[in-house]
Amino acid sequence: xxxxxxxxxxxxxxxxxxxxxxxFIGAALILIAIGTxxxxxxxxxxxxxxxxxxxxxxxxxxxxxxxxxxxxSAFGALAGFNFLYVEPHFSLHIGEPQDIIKLVVFxxxxxxxxxxxxxxxxxxxxxxGRARALEVVSQVSSDLTHVSSQSEIAKVAVxxxxxxxxxxxxxxxxxxxxxxxxxxxxxxYLPDASELEAADVAWRRGRPEFAAAHxxxxxxxxxxxxxxxxxxxxxxxxxxxxISPDRRDHGWREQAIDVVLQQSGQAMQRLSLSxxxxxxxxxxxxxxxxxxxxxxxxxxxxxxxxxxxxxxTTLRELGDTLAPAAQDDLLAAIEExxxxxxxxxxxxxxxxxxxxGMEVHLAWVDAGDAALASVNRARRAWPNARIEIVMPTLxxxxxxxxxxxxxxxNLIENAVKYAPGVIRVTGALDDRTLVLSVEDRGRGxxxxxxxxxxxxxxxxxPQGSGLGLPISKGIAxxxxxxxxxxxxxxxxxxxxxxxxxxxxxxx
Numbered sequence: 001x002x003x004x005x006x007x008x009x010x011x012x013x014x015x016x017x018x019x020x021x022x023x024f025i026g027a028a029l030i031l032i033a034i035g036t037x038x039x040x041x042x043x044x045x046x047x048x049x050x051x052x053x054x055x056x057x058x059x060x061x062x063x064x065x066x067x068x069x070x071x072x073s074a075f076g077a078l079a080g081f082n083f084l085y086v087e088p089h090f091s092l093h094i095g096e097p098q099d100i101i102k103l104v105v106f107x108x109x110x111x112x113x114x115x116x117x118x119x120x121x122x123x124x125x126x127x128x129g130r131a132r133a134l135e136v137v138s139q140v141s142s143d144l145t146h147v148s149s150q151s152e153i154a155k156v157a158v159x160x161x162x163x164x165x166x167x168x169x170x171x172x173x174x175x176x177x178x179x180x181x182x183x184x185x186x187x188x189y190l191p192d193a194s195e196l197e198a199a200d201v202a203w204r205r206g207r208p209e210f211a212a213a214h215x216x217x218x219x220x221x222x223x224x225x226x227x228x229x230x231x232x233x234x235x236x237x238x239x240x241x242x243i244s245p246d247r248r249d250h251g252w253r254e255q256a257i258d259v260v261l262q263q264s265g266q267a268m269q270r271l272s273l274s275x276x277x278x279x280x281x282x283x284x285x286x287x288x289x290x291x292x293x294x295x296x297x298x299x300x301x302x303x304x305x306x307x308x309x310x311x312x313t314t315l316r317e318l319g320d321t322l323a324p325a326a327q328d329d330l331l332a333a334i335e336e337x338x339x340x341x342x343x344x345x346x347x348x349x350x351x352x353x354x355x356x357g358m359e360v361h362l363a364w365v366d367a368g369d370a371a372l373a374s375v376n377r378a379r380r381a382w383p384n385a386r387i388e389i390v391m392p393t394l395x396x397x398x399x400x401x402x403x404x405x406x407x408x409x410n411l412i413e414n415a416v417k418y419a420p421g422v423i424r425v426t427g428a429l430d431d432r433t434l435v436l437s438v439e440d441r442g443r444g445x446x447x448x449x450x451x452x453x454x455x456x457x458x459x460x461x462p463q464g465s466g467l468g469l470p471i472s473k474g475i476a477x478x479x480x481x482x483x484x485x486x487x488x489x490x491x492x493x494x495x496x497x498x499x500x501x502x503x504x505x506x507x
Contacts, residue, residue, distance in 0.1 A: 023061075055077070139160070154171035365397055375389045378416065387423045
């Protein structure tokens with residue numbers, strides 16, 4: 001699966017932290033502490049030092065609790081300084097006009113200090129938030145790169161939504177017109193009736209259903225339908241807990257959640273497109289197979305039909321005048337060609353399966369047993385042929401025994417027809433690949449057929465390839481393998497069927 005495109009984070013989002021009651025209380029405690037220290041040492045502490053201490057309180061409050069708390073601290077510091085140092089003392093009344101200028105300057109200085117410190121804090125929070133959001137984006141993109149099913153996409157999305165919302169997250173998918181659980185975090189979380197109703201509304205209407213505000217009745221989770229190419233009936237729904245707007249990191253978490261939803265939707269679309277492309281590839285391969293095999297059909301059927309027709313016609317018209325030996329020869333020819341025609345019909349049944357998309361029923365198969373079955377079958381068909389088999393212990397593979405037997409039998413039949421001499425069937429293990437080989441001592445395959453067997457194309461099978469070789473190639477490809485032919489150093493041809501061995505093979 002191709003990497004999921006990473007959406008660009010919105011840099012225009014306002015990252016300014018909303019003030020909280022805890023921030024105001026913290027700033028008030030700082031100013032009270034400073035006021036207590038300054039008030040107890042008012043007679044020995046110069047006014048300039050007191051101003052610096054109050055400024056420090058504003059600076060700490062703004063840096064620690066944000067812009068708005070810093071501005072409020074500036075007014076608090078002004079009140080504290082006025083209360084302790086401006087006559088009349090211990091009163092907010094201003095006795096001298098010049099003190100007004102002093103207090104205005106103090107307020108400006110404290111306000112600017114709070115403004116700068118608060119904005120710096122907000123910018124630091126924004127930078128950290130964007131960094132965390134980008135980290136989440138990177139991780140989500142990496143996780144979604146390797147998914148291959150809708151359930152895997154749901155698990156990845158739910159895991160990240162749970163981490164971002166710091167609350168329950170779940171994915172629901174349609175099954176028979178009803179939503180069913182695909183994944184949840186924490187594992188085993190069961191949505192209540194209001195949440196299921198909100199998810200159903202989001203799915204049916206194709207739009208988000210937001211969680212109810214704190215203290216209101218309704219769903220505790222916000223639900224989003226994922227966009228996909230499969231239509232509404234195939235669209236899963238993701239839900240996550242509501243993030244309180246009072247959280248300092250509310251902004252970046254909301255934006256990271258948007259990214260998770262976007263990337264999950266894109267992953268769903270890519271999965272749908274990938275499945276559609278695979279279906280189209282299979283259809284095209286089936287059409288290629290049909291064209292290749294039907295091109296060989298007329299040539300292979302013409303000979304036995306002509307022989308049978310000629311022999312029957314001769315027996316009918318000249319049977320009484322023929323010697324018994326000649327009649328026996330004609331009957332033997334009919335019997336032999338009928339057997340050959342029967343094998344062609346069997347191949348045509350395999351051709352029908354290949355044309356219809358080759359639905360293979362995979363199971364654990366002993367490839368050595370399948371090869372031995374094909375050899376025994378060939379020995380019964382051609383008693384005079386010299387067929388040997390050397391088959392060591394091989395690992396189990398995922399295949400269909402009947403198809404694998406037919407593929408090897410076709411290769412043996414080709415060798416019997418065109419390569420007189422000893423035919424050897426062998427098996428071997430090449431790394432993670434199982435190799436079944438049919439060796440002969442004939443003149444070798446024509447170069448066009450050798451090249452065509454090793455190619456990916458199923459169209460335009462070279463003349464003379466017959467039905468057996470194209471069918472063996474189609475079976476090998478349907479089982480996830482390949483077929484190839486090369487010259488035997490001792491003379492003749494070696495045709496190999498190479499099939500993958502699963503990591504959890506049963507041998």
